[in-house]
Amino acid sequence: MKNQTKVKVQRKKYIRVPQTEKMKLKYLFSIAALILFISSCENDTKPLNKDQSINGVVAGHDAHSYSNTDEIRTKHLDLELDVDFEKKTIYGIARHQMERLKDTDTAIFDINGPEIQKVTLGKKGQEKETDFIIGTMQEFIGQPLSIKIDKNTEYINIYYKTTENAGALDWMEPELTEGKKHPYLYTQGQAILTRTWIPVQGTPANRITYSADVTVPVELLALMSASNPQVKNPEGKYHFEMKQPIPVYLIALAVGNLEYKSLGKNCGVYTEPEMIDKAVWEFEDLPKMIRAAENLYGPYQWEQYDVIVLPYSFPFGGMENPRLTFANPTLIAGDRSAVSVIAHELAHSWSGNLVTNASWNDFWLNEGFTVYFENRIMEELYGKEVADMLSLIEFQELQTEMAQLDQEDTHLKLKLSKRNPDDGMTSVAYVKGAFLLKTLERDFGRQRFDAFLKRYFKDHAFQTLTTEQFKTYLEKNLINKTDIKFNVDEWLYKPGLPKNCYAVSSPRFEKIQALAREFANGKDIFKKPAKKKGKKQLPALSRDQYVPQEWQAFIRALPKKMDPERLAIVDEKLHFNNWGNAEVATEWYVLAINSNYTEIRPDIEKFISKVGRRKFLLPIYTALNDNPQSKQWGLEIYKKYRNNYHPVSIATMDDLLDYKP
Incomplete structure (x- = not known):
């Protein structure tokens, strides 16, 4: 998931x-x-x-x-x-x-x-x-x-x-x-x-x-x-x-x-007829993803891989149901900028579905492996630069969430007795787990680590595994075959991120973050650059000059609160307020709410009246609830659209807003 x-x-x-x-x-x-x-x-x-x-x-x-x-x-x-x-x-x-x-x-x-x-x-x-x-x-x-x-x-x-x-x-x-x-x-x-x-x-x-x-x-x-x-x-x-x-x-x-259209010899997409052509275009690279995954870690063992695009109330980006991934229509961004979620659900065909966590305390075995695998697929198809940007976005989210969690909940191996297993479904399992594998890859070398993972999936196919069983297998089949020391216990059983955590960087992110700082300091970043003698005239800044992940980094680099008039300039030039990419839209709406940029409220209402994906609803309703000037409006909007959401999202928002129908 x-x-x-x-x-x-x-x-x-x-x-x-x-x-x-x-x-x-x-x-x-x-x-x-x-x-x-x-x-x-x-x-x-x-x-x-x-x-x-x-x-x-x-x-x-x-x-x-x-x-x-x-x-x-x-x-x-x-x-x-x-x-x-x-x-x-x-x-x-x-x-x-x-x-x-x-x-x-x-x-x-x-x-x-x-x-x-x-x-x-x-x-x-x-x-x-x-x-x-x-x-x-x-x-x-x-x-x-x-x-x-x-x-x-x-x-x-x-x-x-x-x-x-x-x-x-x-x-x-x-x-x-x-x-x-x-x-x-x-x-x-x-x-x-x-x-x-x-x-x-x-x-x-x-x-x-x-x-x-x-x-x-x-x-x-x-x-x-x-x-x-x-x-x-x-x-x-x-x-x-x-x-x-x-x-x-x-x-x-x-x-x-529902209607079905094939995308290749063993894959296709289902959705309502009104969305089928858009879905086919958006997921055109699915056959390439399957080939890339098989080249990495062995044959796909479920015969058919189809995707069904569900209605907007679906509470997650995707769910790895075998042979039929459930997908949220927010993935149909119109520019293929959200297809990493499909790569993630496909990767679950190995990690999670083929080899499964034995209990929800071991949830990271499902999701940490899958985030790592997803990133390798994206690197194979779209290059390391894009894959690194995706990793950085997730790593930033991990750092933010870990600061809000109890220390014990930042362990990979969890203790969820007497608790809802959903409490363990945080970015710790997903991203800390993935960065453990990235760190192993760095220390032991990609070639050796890929061979280890390929054998891991083969040896444990259609089995369940505990963290302790994985640790034993890791030590026997990778660590103990070299003279390299590795702090496995610290990664699995200690809080936070170990000091040897793999560090990912992106020059493209650094460039867009610098642009955000310039804008925050009052510079007109939309002014057409002066033409240099003998050089071609450079165009003014436009949205299509950067990919959505870069614009996410741009928004995150801005102050948490800004002058609403400055945000209105961005909307006039870049149209973040009605972009098809829900990841960027959510980041923008949260900044707008924090900044009391109330002119954007109709766009926010339109978004949360339709989208039921919990990842997007939670930060928006949290921002509304935390801002005294928007709290009442947020509650009224929630009551108006609550029945549009899945029970999973409703339970989370009810708790957040302390709402009792």
Whole structure:
């Protein structure tokens, strides 16, 4: 996932239940059976009520899952889903094929919202109802669904429907889509939201294959993170297969009025018809990216790589759902200036999807590797100068965010027990992780380090990994093969950035930053330069003389507050106020808010009424909230457009603004 931005909030704690508590479940099932027997006589298959529920056991290997995958685990999931837009409900059956690892009479799943209607054991058509208990709700992780099984249980079938508490689902009215005629639905599973729409064993340590049969309105196309159709089915029925094992947070669904166009032999783009031509042009280099990635670190192992451009409410820049990257339409900047996000999501096909963090404490293994890999792809396609500018932008963001975080949260290896795993999705995991790899590359040499990474992806393909396992592998296969000393523990387990951190520089950034300082000091930087004798007349400063990343550096080099009249001059000459590049626009809007440049408010409102990407919403609403002259206006704007955003963005903004609807 690209471009997470976090806000620090106070959260409630939950109580970890001792592992020994799990042993008590078998004694409680006799009570549950009696209650379920009585309720079945009344044709009511509802689970135990709140007073009768019990606490589950948080899995010892993962503080964010109750599942007992060390005893019995899902190895294949077959879904039957009926998508009802009128009721904003998915009616589902989750058929889990299990692998028993130890003797147990209980299989525990994670849920956080689905209404469980009944549970059966056995193959489809040969099912027998069984007892189940839903445990006490705990913040962030939801509830344990404990199911009674017998020694021969191989199939567990969970009948359920989603509720309004499904935080993964974004049901969109037609007016919020590009075409304005059809509704739209998409999911966002990372980190632990898949359990809000599918009962699963929710730890990333367990990889599964899955299949699905999905029914949707006939005028819409359904897609998943699996093998996908390219045209609509006249009956609205679709079958999907994901034959490579993946963690459940990568199960994804999108349903809308969609069109597909190929970009190459194994890649293409889906989006609404109104955006398809723009998307095809913007992502034209995708086949080159795939070739560059394969040349670096080995074959792409997912057969097809497609991108779906979702509606603007999607809370992230991209999400690496295998075979089908979910992308925010802010990537369609009109000048291909935001395609590094696509390079990032493609890189996840190796780091994150192929080799996955075993828990959310190890999240940097997903994102640090991916940011490094993304930068190598960008260097291969567009040159080192561009890649270095992209790295500098991210490094500046890392330095800013680290200054606001608790010291412990600047470690690569995190401690997220009793916390929302989203708290670990900061630039530390992304950029500090990437700069660890950049530092290793510098110290051990690119050729040797590339060989190490290529072998790393091959040796751990379709596996999960902890930070400690990575450290052992790194020392054995790279560090200990040389006489070079490297401070691995400091990078992994200590706060901040070590002194040996790789330093990236950019002469082009230095030039544009000098220009910003001149403007801040009152110089007319837009005046046409005087013509020198015998030389060609140089043009006046214009926006197309620099790339968007340079203009980001320009804005960041300006004072945090400026005379609004000076900012109006920039808008008159460079039109930052309505640029298609959302990265530059966001930087500009924040400076404008801090400077009380109120003439730009209509442009800000237009932007945040449409864009739901959390990376952009958070700094804008933060600036509005922190400025007494704009705080009330910001709150009114938020209330006006709040329902345009995904639940992920809504939760962050509600916390930031202390808003309670």
